[in-house]
Amino acid sequence: MIQLQPFAPHIRRGRIAAEALPAFAQVVKEEGGRLVALWGSDDHHLGAGYALHVTFITALGLVWISADLEAPAPAHPDLAGVFPQAERMQRANFDLLGIQATGAVDARKWLRHKAWNEDEFPLRRDYAARAADGQPPRAEFDAYPFIRVEGDGVHEIPVGPIHAGVIEPGHFRFSVVGERVLKLEQRLGYTHQGVEKRFDGLDIATGARLAGRVSGDSHSAYAWAYCMAVEQACGGEIPARAAWLRALFLEIERIANHLGDLGYLGNDVAFSFGFMQFWRIKEDWLRLCEKCFGHRYLFDCIVPGGVGVDLDDACRTQLAALTLAIDAEVRELKAVYDEHATLQDRFTHTGVVKPQMAARLGLTGLAGRASAQAWDARAQFPQAPYDQLDVNMATARRGDVLARAEVRFAEVHESLRLIREILGRLPAGAIRQPLAAVPGVCEGLGWVEGWRGEVLVAVRIDATGRLDRVHPHDPSWQNWPLLEVGVLGNIVPDFPLINKSFNLSYSGQDL
């Protein structure tokens, strides 16, 4: 029914008729796979109509299929019936491109917050930038019907998008009886910045800078995924040393984020000691990054064709020494967390996502591994240099806040070990190589296991070597709906803790 061609290591590519999509998705589901990303493109300038792109992860690796959709009213059968995680992606796809998922249960808008009109689709080729004609969007009543819970004593608590702390904006609508949460509904999209539109027409180097800024805490993951896609498209190899340094940057980022989150988890139960200690360690870590690589969060260290900074011997020694010191300190702090009765009481059985639910709704990444969803691209589908590193995956079954904390602890130690191994085996040689000339219209798909989960960046480059369509995909797309599930039956004051244990990206999925 469909021919899948090997496209890149662990990635297969195929085209399919739109009507056959649900059947194909069903097969993937029965084989134990899951849907990762769904996006669309307007291909009028290539002499086609619209296209829908879907990627699945299966036991074989990533499958990237595309379906041509007919203009002027592109539509495809709903996939959310098979993979519920597709629902919000389909809604966003409609807001941006006007691609309809026929038969979808939920057809409310998702990313559009009155910044453009209902009948306009910013990613379409014929979308005239409003800046040109100077017309503001029509005044419109922001009708977003939240799902109401009816009954005796039920009331709603609207929270956000502006919060008491300085965090990203998102709206949470709780339906509660007393303190118990009956339903939580999220509304996101407040940080929509038109990133995908911005990519259009950029040169490849600038695109790397933009890709890294999709979600700042996952800079290295996005930059690497983007560069991987571009290098795939151009058909270029990168020097071995560059690949190893990229893995180094990715693990550094993972550790920095995990340390921060472990501190925040302590802070959210008012255990400031843990907060201060983890953040002190994180600060040491970031300062060394700034000293060695010129940026605390390693911004723009990964560039198309390799990496932008090299590691000298002095820094290599310091980095190795610091990993040992942090290993010991984190072990000590874990003992403090483990033996703190109140903290353990707050963490256990809070925000539970059962493995069955996680599998059905496609929970992924770190949160998925805490609910027995054993997927880690570094271990199962390793790209260079992970194919030589032998990553140990950390998993847990309980799926509560404690499980997510424990997976973080395990991953911190594993990443510290990986860093020491990388530092010991770092091959010599060049760190960057110019990209091969663009052979014409070409495409690539980068796939990196970031700290939050798998980060995908799909890239299409036009014949002149400029970016034509770039779609960055954050694992938060799949995981936000699971937060709605995890909070059910918990009490309202436990929500911030549960939310923090997932720590999902707003900007990464609002784009």
Added chain:
Amino acid sequence: MIPGILLQIIQTLVAILLAPLLLGWVNLCRAWLQGRRAPPLTQPYRVLKKLFHKDAVIAHTASPLFRFAPYMVFACMALAAGIVPTFANDLAFSPAADAIALVGVFALARVFLALAAMDIGTSFGTLGARREMLISFLAEPALLMVFFTASLISHSTALPTIVETLAHKEFVIYPSMAFAAVAFWMVSTAENARIPVDNPATHLELTMIHEAMILEYSARHLALIEWAVSLKLFTYSALGIALFVPWGIAARGDFAALPLAFLALTLKMVVGGATLSLLEATAAKVRLFRAPEFLGTAFMLAVLGMLTHFLLEV
């Protein structure tokens, strides 16, 4: 009578003026224990000064009650501070208000704050008010029981009489007061919105109890409430001192002992504040629905204290 009135005025003023200093000290100790650089001791005064210089922002839906509540809360706390003997036992107000009235004064302040929180109509205000009422209706009986234990010993609910019995009569060890002391500590963490019941430093609006009620306040209103919060902490500390370590409080008419009494008060507050921050640094906040268990334990301990009094001390 004249010295009584004079001492009453001085003592109330001392409480009002020095209360932010105690809060500053607690914050200082907490910062040290967490291994970070501490804000200056006078930080709470700076915050008050800053807030008094700002323009108040008030919601359109606010009724006069919302504006009035901060003054009421501050007045209640100032009154409460006047009832509790801190360094002198010769208080002119004491015949008018005893320990039970004190609980009533605290309750009055709370009712006004809760009403003001609901008046504004935001979900967080109502949420905080509801939680505050849940906590207080469990904390108040336990506090009363603590007072009753002390009252049974001294045969009076007037605080100066209690202090006189415990500090200025023959020295006796009261086992019942040990139970009462633990209960009192538990109640005062809940009443003062401290860890493990509430977290005064949080920015997570969904977890707040006390802070959720005052989210809509700004400028002078917020300053008064913040000041009242520090005054409440000071009053509770003074209460703890008066009930459990009253030695050093100057006896009625003993003016020569006043300087020493003031020194003793300072010392006790310094030690008390450090202990509070130590306990807070090692504790985490309990789940909201564990707070009733926590306060139930406090109530039970206070009752045990009373029973111990009848078993061992009568």
